[in-house]
Amino acid sequence: MAEIVESGGGGEKGGKKRPKKGSARIDMTPMVDLGFLLLTFFVLTSTFAKPKVMSLTYPAKEDVKTKEPPKVKNGITFLISDDKVFYYEGEFYPVGNTKGKPATQLTETNFGPEGIRKILKEKNTFVLNKITELKGKLDKKQISDSIYKKELIEAKGKPEALKVLVKTDMKAKTRNFIDVIDELYIAQIGVIAPVDITKSEQELLDAKLKQ
Numbered sequence: 001m002a003e004i005v006e007s008g009g010g011g012e013k014g015g016k017k018r019p020k021k022g023s024a025r026i027d028m029t030p031m032v033d034l035g036f037l038l039l040t041f042f043v044l045t046s047t048f049a050k051p052k053v054m055s056l057t058y059p060a061k062e063d064v065k066t067k068e069p070p071k072v073k074n075g076i077t078f079l080i081s082d083d084k085v086f087y088y089e090g091e092f093y094p095v096g097n098t099k100g101k102p103a104t105q106l107t108e109t110n111f112g113p114e115g116i117r118k119i120l121k122e123k124n125t126f127v128l129n130k131i132t133e134l135k136g137k138l139d140k141k142q143i144s145d146s147i148y149k150k151e152l153i154e155a156k157g158k159p160e161a162l163k164v165l166v167k168t169d170m171k172a173k174t175r176n177f178i179d180v181i182d183e184l185y186i187a188q189i190g191v192i193a194p195v196d197i198t199k200s201e202q203e204l205l206d207a208k209l210k211q
Contacts, residue, residue, distance in 0.1 A: 075163040076123060078116070078180055079197065079205050080172040085109055085116065085180065086208060089123075094200040106208045111179045120187035124162040127188050130155040156190020164189050167197040169205060 079086045086106040093101040109115040121128065134151055137143045143151075155161060164184055168177055177194075184192050197205070 073163075074159060074161070075165060076119070077165040077167060079106065079201060080166070080168045080176050080180065081205055081209060082171045083173065083176060084209070085111060085176065086205065087116075087119065092198070092201060094204075104204065106204060108208070111176060111183070116180060116183040117186060120162070120164075120183060120189065124187050124189060126158070126160040127155050127162070127190065131188060153190070156188065161190055162187075163191040164193070166192065166194045167201065168194075169197055169202060 073090075076087055076089050077092070079088075086108050088104050088106055092104045093099065095103040097103070109119060131152065134143070134148050134155075138145065138148045166177070166180055166184075181192070
């Protein structure tokens, strides 16, 4: 038992005789117990807490022999500059491209629920519907938790699932990039590729910002 004992005083040599006080006894046991409880709590929470990070799928290393950029099927590309974000779907076609395709047009949106989140929700219906189906089976105990996670990962990697490319220019802000990544996580996007913006995309983005 840890304790502190103080003398009661009441000296008797010379002078006026003072009444003797009772000794004060402070029991430190509860404080020591509390210290050990707090120490145990911090040790356990720091050991078992899983790091909350989002895994990103980066594109494979570019083949220097390949002149044309890889095709983007069922994909959407977000371009971030300063406090603005634009997007286009599918492959990028500059003005006067050799394939005779109409030039790509950028559409402006925002970082809020009515912007990127709404777009992703509409485009990623395959995965979102699959999640609803799997959760129903999980609640009815028709599948285990491990099967649920396995099938969810497989669904996110299928061709029907939406793929997202995120590109930033030199004026883009980190907080806006993080906001976009958060929205992708909420929308259950499985394939996310932060890649460099091309020269043609930068020219189109600059022209859009001047409007």
